[in-house]
Amino acid sequence: MVHRVEFRAMNVTVEMQGVSIEGYAFWSVYREEDGPFKCYKYMQGGSADANVRTLCESMVRNQLANSKLDDVLKNRDLLKSNIKRELMPQLKGWGIWL
Numbered sequence: 001m002v003h004r005v006e007f008r009a010m011n012v013t014v015e016m017q018g019v020s021i022e023g024y025a026f027w028s029v030y031r032e033e034d035g036p037f038k039c040y041k042y043m044q045g046g047s048a049d050a051n052v053r054t055l056c057e058s059m060v061r062n063q064l065a066n067s068k069l070d071d072v073l074k075n076r077d078l079l080k081s082n083i084k085r086e087l088m089p090q091l092k093g094w095g096i097w098l
Helices: 035-043 048-065 069-074 076-093
Strands: 003-012 018-029
């Protein structure tokens, strides 16, 4: 099953210009190694969607804080790939594939 999580993050850029980004992430159980067990263990008693949303918002805010406004506006693909590169190791530890 594939889950869709919507998120919204606001932060300032290097120039102290406020930016708001809305987006979404698709995730599923990481099927290799012990991914299903990690995901099962991780989702017990909580909401995986809420935790993925929180992590995505945190990573987006971090990227915004370390980027120039011009880069945020013109290099969306670079911003997206940087966020995904930072998210993947954390989510893999949770047994989740982004």
